[in-house]
Amino acid sequence: MDKIDRHILEVLQKEARLSTAELAERIGLSPSPCARRLKRLEDEGYIENYQANVNKTKAGIAMSFFVEVSLNSHQEDSIATFEKALSDMDEVINGHVVSGSYDYLLEVVSPNLDGYERFTRKLHKLASVKDIHTHLSVRKVINKTTLPIFV
Incomplete structure (x- = not known):
């Protein structure tokens, strides 16, 4: 886990729907190395899943x-x-x-x-x-x- 990996995790926590190309641009890598790092972070369990944060009020939770x-x-x-x-x-x-x-x-x-x-x-x-x-x-x-x- 280096500085680039941490940056990937920080960016994805805020915007998980980014394409690999968009993520690569944000962190300053080309798409191929970014994709390899992303796959490794998933395989090693740093990234458990991707999900949407649902608005509680809109979902009927008061x-x-x-x-x-x-x-x-x-x-x-x-x-x-x-x-x-x-x-x-x-x-x-x-x-x-x-x-x-x-x-x-x-x-x-x-x-x-x-x-x-x-x-x-x-x-x-x-x-x-x-x-x-x-x-x-x-x-x-x-x-x-x-x-x-x-x-």
Whole structure:
């Protein structure tokens, strides 16, 4: 990973729809070496996929919540069942195992409070869930869609 590779990643995070020729022009390479570098970054897993950032409001998402979840069992099969259930819940857009007073921190979206209530009912039905605490996001103050490149 050199300076040019980092530049490629920075540019693609902002404009993933660039053609290889356009990308090459932006970073100051000819198209063939740029294409080889791009392919290598994909093959080595630096670039996982290409996606569109969808406007939440236009998609009918009016509310975001951060949900702290504590489990009553930390057995491997119980954790696997819980995490599989989370992955099947469309409302959960991010989930993290965390240290501290709870086990998971989830980012959950909903069109309204009724939708969130339906989600919490599904969550409480999971046998391994001991307790949940919810924080309503009032306003997003930072919306970074790019990652810093530290390598």
